Amino acid sequence: MLLSIKDLAVEVDGKIILNGLSLDIKSGEVHAVMGPNGAGKSTLSYVLAGKPGYEVVSGSAELDGVDILSLEPEERAALGLFLAYQYPVEIPGVNMTTFLKVAVNALRKARGQDELNSLDMLKLIKKKQQSLGISDDMLKRSVNTGFSGGEKKRNEVFQMAMLEPKLAIMDETDSGLDIDALKAVSDGVNALRAEDRSFLIITHYQRLLDYIKPDIVHVLSGGKIVRTGGPELALELENKGYAEFIEDAA
Amino acid sequence: MSRIDANTIETVKSLEKYEAGFVTDIESEKAPKGLNEDIVRFISAKKNEPEWMLEYRLKAFRHWLTMPEPDWSKVNFPKIDYQDAYYYAAPKMTDRPNSLDEVDPKLLETYEKLGIPLREQEMLAGVAVDAVFDSVSVATTFKDKLKKEGIIFCSISDAIADYPDLVKKYMGSVVPYHDNKHACLNSAVFTDGSFVYIPEGVRCPMELSTYFRINELNTGQFERTLIIADKGSYVSYLEGCTAPMRDERQLHAAVVELITHDDAEIKYSTVQNWFPGDENGKGGIYNFVTKRGLCEGKNSKISWTQVETGSAVTWKYPSCVLKGENSQGEFYSVAITNNYQQADTGTKMIHIGKNTRSRIIAKGISAGNSDSTYRGQVKILPGAENARNFTQCDSLLIGNNCGAHTVPYIECKNPGANLEHEATTSKISDDQLFYCQQRGISEEDALALIVNGFCRDVMQHLPMEFAVEAQKLVGISLEGSVG
Ligand SMILES: Nc1ncnc2c1ncn2[C@@H]1O[C@H](COP(=O)(O)OP(=O)(O)O)[C@@H](O)[C@H]1O
Ligand SMILES: [Mg+2]
Numbered sequence: 001m002l003l004s005i006k007d008l009a010v011e012v013d014g015k016i017i018l019n020g021l022s023l024d025i026k027s028g029e030v031h032a033v034m035g036p037n038g039a040g041k042s043t044l045s046y047v048l049a050g051k052p053g054y055e056v057v058s059g060s061a062e063l064d065g066v067d068i069l070s071l072e073p074e075e076r077a078a079l080g081l082f083l084a085y086q087y088p089v090e091i092p093g094v095n096m097t098t099f100l101k102v103a104v105n106a107l108r109k110a111r112g113q114d115e116l117n118s119l120d121m122l123k124l125i126k127k128k129q130q131s132l133g134i135s136d137d138m139l140k141r142s143v144n145t146g147f148s149g150g151e152k153k154r155n156e157v158f159q160m161a162m163l164e165p166k167l168a169i170m171d172e173t174d175s176g177l178d179i180d181a182l183k184a185v186s187d188g189v190n191a192l193r194a195e196d197r198s199f200l201i202i203t204h205y206q207r208l209l210d211y212i213k214p215d216i217v218h219v220l221s222g223g224k225i226v227r228t229g230g231p232e233l234a235l236e237l238e239n240k241g242y243a244e245f246i247e248d249a250a
Numbered sequence: 251m252s253r254i255d256a257n258t259i260e261t262v263k264s265l266e267k268y269e270a271g272f273v274t275d276i277e278s279e280k281a282p283k284g285l286n287e288d289i290v291r292f293i294s295a296k297k298n299e300p301e302w303m304l305e306y307r308l309k310a311f312r313h314w315l316t317m318p319e320p321d322w323s324k325v326n327f328p329k330i331d332y333q334d335a336y337y338y339a340a341p342k343m344t345d346r347p348n349s350l351d352e353v354d355p356k357l358l359e360t361y362e363k364l365g366i367p368l369r370e371q372e373m374l375a376g377v378a379v380d381a382v383f384d385s386v387s388v389a390t391t392f393k394d395k396l397k398k399e400g401i402i403f404c405s406i407s408d409a410i411a412d413y414p415d416l417v418k419k420y421m422g423s424v425v426p427y428h429d430n431k432h433a434c435l436n437s438a439v440f441t442d443g444s445f446v447y448i449p450e451g452v453r454c455p456m457e458l459s460t461y462f463r464i465n466e467l468n469t470g471q472f473e474r475t476l477i478i479a480d481k482g483s484y485v486s487y488l489e490g491c492t493a494p495m496r497d498e499r500q501l502h503a504a505v506v507e508l509i510t511h512d513d514a515e516i517k518y519s520t521v522q523n524w525f526p527g528d529e530n531g532k533g534g535i536y537n538f539v540t541k542r543g544l545c546e547g548k549n550s551k552i553s554w555t556q557v558e559t560g561s562a563v564t565w566k567y568p569s570c571v572l573k574g575e576n577s578q579g580e581f582y583s584v585a586i587t588n589n590y591q592q593a594d595t596g597t598k599m600i601h602i603g604k605n606t607r608s609r610i611i612a613k614g615i616s617a618g619n620s621d622s623t624y625r626g627q628v629k630i631l632p633g634a635e636n637a638r639n640f641t642q643c644d645s646l647l648i649g650n651n652c653g654a655h656t657v658p659y660i661e662c663k664n665p666g667a668n669l670e671h672e673a674t675t676s677k678i679s680d681d682q683l684f685y686c687q688q689r690g691i692s693e694e695d696a697l698a699l700i701v702n703g704f705c706r707d708v709m710q711h712l713p714m715e716f717a718v719e720a721q722k723l724v725g726i727s728l729e730g731s732v733g
Contacts, residue, residue: 049688052680073687082688089685092676093703099689102699107690142703143685163689 001062002027002198003048003167008059009223010040010047016057017043019223025167028195032209032234033202035220036242041202042086044220045171049083050076063167078110080166084156084173086202091143096155099143100125100162107163128161132188150181157188168192169200174208186211206238281338287311290438293338297407297441300414310427310437317431323594324623324655325563327499327536335470335501337439380405380444380460382473392456401485402447403458406474409445416447420478424507424544424571432503432538432565436472440505443473448483448514457713459488462504470501477507479514481547486517486713499527499562503538512547512574517555519712520568521720524560526727531590531619534562541568542598545577545606553580554597555711557720559727562591567625569598572606572634579608582708586701586727587620587652596626596657601634601667610641613705616652617731627659630667637667645675646704648697648731698725 003025010018017040025031035041047054048061050073061069068076091099104124105115116124125139132154144152153173160168170189174182189199189212201212209217209231217233218225221242227233281292290311294304319329380391380403396403402413409417427437444460462473479485502524508516518541527534537560543552554568570579581597599608614622628639645654656673678700686696702709702721709717 049684051684072692073684074690074692077688077690085685089679089681091682091685091700091703093706094699095703095706098703099686099699102695103686103689103691106692106695110690159689 001025001065002029003061003063003200005048005061006059008047008061009057010043011055011057012043012053017223018047021059021220021224023218023225025198025200027166027198028193029215030193030199030201030212032214032217033200033220033225034204034206034217034234034237037204039220040223041204041220042171045083045086045169045200045202048076048169049073049081074106074110077163077165078107082160082163082165082168084153084160084168084170086171086173086175088144088147088152088156090145090147092145094143096139096141096143097125100139100159103159104162124162128158131191132158132161133184134158149176150178153177153181153185154188157185161188161192164197166196167198167200169202171202172204173201174203174205182208183211206234209234279340280336283336284333285335285337285439289337293439293441296338296340297410299410302414302418303410306422306427307438310434311439313428314431314434314438317428317434319431320565323565323625324621324657325565325592325594327563327592330501330536332435337470337472338441340441380458382442382444382460382462396454396456399452399455400449401452401454402445404445406440406443406445406476409476413445413447416478417445417476420507420509421474421476422507424509424542425505425540429540433505433540436474436503436505436540439470440472440474443475443504444477445475446477446485446487448477448479448485450480450511451482452480453483454485457486457488459490461490470503472502473504475504475506477509477516477518479508479510479516479550481511482513483511484515484517486519488519488521488713488716490521490523499534499536501536501538502561503536504540506539506541506568508541508543508552510543510545510547510550510552510574510577513549514547515551515553516543517553517713518543518568519716520554520556520558521712521716521723522556522558522560522564523723523727525562526560526591527562527589529589529618531562534591535560537561537564537566539564539566541566542571543569543579544571545574545579545603547577548574548603549576550574551578551580553578553582553711555580555582555708556584556595557705557709557712557723558583558585558593558595559723561593564591564593564595566595567597569600570608571600571602572608572637573602574606575603576605576607577603578606580711581608581610581612581626582711583612583624584615584705584708584724585613585622585624586615586724587617587622588727588731589618589620591618591620593621594623594625596624598627598629599639601628601630601637601639601664604633604635604637606634606637608637608639610639610643611707612641612643613708614643614645614654615648615701615704615728616645616654617648617728619651621653621655623655623657625657625659627661628669629660630662630664630669632663634664635666637664639667639669641669641671643671643673644704645673646701647675647677648728694725694729697728697731701725701728 001024005023008021056069063079101121219227290307425433524535552570572579579599585593585595587593612624616622624643630637643656683696701724
């Protein structure tokens with residue numbers, strides 16, 4: 001099992017948001033988590049990534065057999081966890097290329113690999129950049145600063161390609177994208193699918209799943225997984241809406 | 251609750267990280283404690299100064315007695331007891347050393363420990379150094395090589411002895427002894443410093459650099475720097491400073507004067523890392539500095555770049571008097587305060603000549619309980635047709651207990667002038683740090699990355715040899731500011 005979450009309960013600002021959530025992902029699988037607004041989808045992604053303020057009340061989460069909930073965010077990243085943010089953060093003044101260099105080498109160092117020199121780094125960037133349609137101009141700008149919504153999302157997928165995670169969590173990477181951008185992002189993700197890489201794709205809409213075919217679909221409502229099924233579950237949700245599941249959970 | 255303030259004052263770490271905080275155990279010769287005319291005479295006599303220099307000092311001292319302390323800056327500190335300090339301390343040397351072989355090995359070791367090797371073969375290629383230890387210059391490197399180009403680079407004491415005409419002509423011409431209380435004190439008791447003269451048409455082939463070190467307890471450091479760039483010449487000069495960690499506050503009151511003639515340029519960079527005091531604000535250096543450049547000639551240019559990370563209290567306004575037509579002044583500044591440091595720093599751009607231009611980029615970073623103020627004056631005099639100024643002041647806050655202030659003074663007496671002023675204040679957010687950490691970057695590295703990004707517009711003006719060091723210093727001086 002690559003990711004194994006058991007009975008996870010999480011509190012934010014004194015309020016229980018996740019309550020008894022369990023989820024298992026095998027290596028190479030693509031899972032989709034769907035659910036209404038406010039269900040706790042982003043909370044799940046944040047608590048796995050280690051965002052401060054998200055208190056684990058009970059339960060466990062293991063990545064590759066390692067209990068990650070007590071680790072620093074950068075240690076989880078070193079283990080291969082990557083989060084594509086729903087709202088990527090702007091960091092004015094920090095040039096995108098510099099940021100990538102520092103991140104790639106920090107991860108390589110933590111993983112016991114040699115750091116890349118500037119030339120090799122540039123080659124790696126060039127290679128990944130082309131397949132995702134990232135312009136040179138974007139690489140010269142500050143991290144996410146002044147990027148359009150679509151650029152920000154593409155930039156998340158680009159970073160994912162650069163950092164080569166074992167588990168990529170994608171939080172509503174489809175929201176706010178027009179159809180062309182959606183295709184570009186999906187192509188990027190599909191190109192990264194591999195036997196030793198799993199995806200946890202969080203989405204509100206079924207639309208994305210037309211492009212990125214999941215192996216397993218979960219419905220998150222009321223802080224826990226209320227149903228699990230195959231790709232057909234996403235279509236069912238699209239037709240019936242979430243109302244029925246919310247009642248299930250209540 | 252935000253993580254940033256949770257552990258803001260977690261600092262033993264940051265203290266240990268002041269790597270320049272050691273003391274050199276070396277015998278020294280001091281003047282008696284306290285300040286009076288006899289002390290001024292003592293200093294002058296120690297240096298075998300000519301009569302005119304002593305007269306200048308005494309004139310300054312007598313005036314100093316009548317001057318009030320400046321009280322307009324936003325810094326708070328207990329009244330200075332001028333009688334409770336030493337005004338002259340010199341490592342014991344039989345005579346002025348003629349070569350490095352005659353310099354006490356302990357001194358050479360001190361500079362090596364600080365990363366400033368003085369032996370020429372070990373030095374950074376292309377940087378000549380003057381090393382000032384407490385009150386005296388202990389070594390100036392590459393003197394002979396520079397002399398071949400007609401460049402004079404020596405201690406100010408040597409200059410008074412060897413080039414009295416130049417010193418007489420220029421010393422006090424940009425910062426008169428009565429300019430302000432601190433400059434006046436310096437004029438009376440200055441002990442050493444550097445002197446540079448670049449002759450007409452010469453482009454100085456290497457960076458010139460002075461390294462100031464305070465070692466003695468309770469000793470003030472009053473250095474004096476004078477740089478003259480004659481017609482069409484160019485020089486880039488850098489100063490660095492450190493001091494041991496001490497519980498007592500120590501006074502450092504320097505004066506720097508720059509003069510550029512027609513078509514000449516001086517680029518003056520400072521990396522100031524005096525001991526900032528401990529995490530509770532105990533100890534540290536009072537850094538009261540008067541730096542001013544005069545663009546005397548047409549098309550001349552003076553550019554100040556400073557990275558200020560040390561000192562308990564900083565009071566410093568490197569300025570430009572733009573007298574020559576088409577002359578240019580620049581001020582690029584990064585001021586970082588942490589723990590209980592206070593910095594009141596900025597610049598003055600005085601436009602006198604036609605078509606004069608000035609550019610100010612000031613970045614203030616405050617963390618812990620510190621307080622940082624940008625204070626800048628842009629003055630356009632009636633004759634400054636077509637004068638232009640651009641000012642940009644950005645403040646970055648780390649945590650919730652620090653302060654940042656921007657105080658611009660603009661005085662414009664020529665309606666044709668064009669003045670622009672931009673100011674921003676931002677805060678490093680937990681979200682930014684978390685975003686970096688998610689990508690594998692540790693919190694401290696993330697902070698250094700973000701702060702260095704914020705300072706980039708200034709850092710790029712530092713000489714390349716020092717930019718990397720300055721970037722590291724930024725990271726080090728903020729250690730302990732996130733937990
Ligand atoms: N930082 C926070 N402070 C307070 N409440 C929060 C915070 N983050 C999320 N919540 C609350 O937690 C619930 C789940 O939010 P979220 O995980 O963002 O849902 P989703 O991503 O499924 O839309 C919502 O009720 C939201 O208001
Ligand atoms: Mg969400």
